[in-house]
Amino acid sequence: MTSPHPSTVSGGLRWLALLLAVLASGLAAAAEGVLVLGRISDDPRRHYEQLRPLLDYVVPRMRSVGIREGRVLMASDPQQMISYLRRGKVDWVTETPGTGLLLADRAGARPLLLTERSGSREYRTVFFVRRDSGITELSQLLGKTIAFQSPASTSAYLVPAMVLRERGLPMNLMVSPLEGGDVGSVGYVFANTGSNLATWVHKRLVDAGSFSDQDWESLQRMSDSYRRDLVIIHTTEPVPRAMELVSANLEPEVAERLKQVLLGAAEDPQARDALRQFFRTTGFYEPDARDRAALEALRRGARDVREALE
Structure with a gap:
């Protein structure tokens, strides 16, 4: 079997390069x-x-x-x-x-x-607890647990986490609301939905929850028991x-x-x-x-x- 002549190979490579260039320009033009x-x-x-x-x-x-x-x-x-x-x-x-x-x-x-x-x-983030929890301010969340919605949420994760850190409260991620918090930090867990978050607080699976004031208003319209048993302890400045x-x-x-x-x-x-x-x-x-x-x-x-x- 004979090998291709070098000029044939180089010519083929040139044609291949030209074809790729045409295809690339076509893709760019299509975009x-x-x-x-x-x-x-x-x-x-x-x-x-x-x-x-x-x-x-x-x-x-x-x-x-x-x-x-x-x-x-x-x-x-x-x-x-x-x-x-x-x-x-x-x-x-x-x-x-x-x-x-x-x-x-x-x-x-x-x-x-x-x-x-x-x-x-705009919206504001609210922190809420059970009315009978004895918690009335953020500093009392040390050694307690809080539920956020998801790591992608601005109002129900980033903003409340910012507020807790600004107050010098150490935070510790939990894999489950049943895990419980450490004495020297605020244990936090993700509930995935606002309804889960509120339910966990209401059923005492966590001590506190945090989401937007719009979510809070929807919650209040939805359930008499939530309106009776849950109370806001802190409201943040507004965010777009x-x-x-x-x-x-x-x-x-x-x-x-x-x-x-x-x-x-x-x-x-x-x-x-x-x-x-x-x-x-x-x-x-x-x-x-x-x-x-x-x-x-x-x-x-x-x-x-x-x-x-x-």
Whole structure:
């Protein structure tokens, strides 16, 4: 068997390189004109149905900046979304402020607008206990246990953990509410849902719980026994409810047009259903000095929590 002539091999390699270059340019061209909306999700099907209508509203209004198509891309966790943003696979992300600021820190995402949901622009975190627990202030949680919702929650993990750490209270992760806390720290556990969290406090599986004031109001409407037996011992300063971010690689004119379309959506009857499906959004707005100060405090505190506890 004879070996191929060197010139034949080199010629074949040149053709292969040319083919790969053409394919690469074709892929790049196919990506032009596409706006990709991303979301970190543990339920992609449900979240897709919530995201798609607003994307379909936005895309036709961005033709002036070359946008012709919209796509949705889900990430399973913040690390995957950070990777998507760094590689330019996502243009626009909607998130809670805690996770949004993490994407800004680690992937260079740029905050675009804040989001009003159900007519509310902000929430506060509340700490609550059983009325008969004897606990009336945060310092009394030392040696006790508290339930948070999940590590991804701003109002039901990052903010309350920040508050406890600011007060010098050591914290210790528990694998179960049945584990019990240590004398010299606040034991914390994740309940996964707000209803679980409240039930654990009510049934004395943990001493305290913490989530948003909106969750507290829903709880009070839901159950007479919760309203009778549970009491708030501390309420935090307000934090913006949600935020929209764009990739550091998104062209400035595209980002600016996206901002203008979103700012005008609340006044457009054609956007009403899409906004409602988009996590009950009632509008978008630009942050003022108070919002920026709250976000900066959250950024610093969340960074401290992640470094200390995770």
